[in-house]
Amino acid sequence: MDAAVQAAIDAANNNDPAAFLACFTEDGVVDDWGREFRGPELIGQWSDNEFIGKQVSLDVTEVDTRDGETMVTAQVGGNGFNGPSHFSFTVDGDKVSRMTIRA
Template sequence: MDQLDEPTRRLLDAANANDIDAFLAGFTADGVVDDWGREFRGADEIRGWSDGEFIGKQVSLAVEDVRRSGNETTVTAAVGGNGFNGPSHFTFTVDGDLVSRMTIRE
């Protein structure tokens, strides 16, 4: 976990705390969640997605691996909760002290 940049760490912590407000605050104003090709842009769309599929399902993310390249951090995590469960890769694109994009893939 020491390889995590601070914006990515804040988003993961907010997700694990099931704190939607802190999660949304971690994104840029035009931030995007790309969930297997479905894109949700801005706080309202991200909230709608998260309420139905992420924090609203009491997600938990157990970080197993972290890889950084430039302004991107890819996290391999075991996903738990009341929705999808299993391994996933999350790539976070950082813009300043916020995340501009979170891409989720298997």
């Protein structure tokens, strides 16, 4: 798994919002089922309300890398959404430029 993707997953599992935000490029995007949050302020607000703020846990069950994207299947736990989910990550250099979440 790409180091930037692993860092983002580790930060989420450690419930560390600062480390999670540090994984993204300055203009990074989280696309959560079609709702886009761009930049550290909006990603941070989203995460506080729906991701790390809900004590998310990601139990990775599958990783596939193709066409410059890393697709991660994970069982999501915590105090928000629970269940299987798919995350796709685009990396720019050593940071995540886009994280897309789908069922």
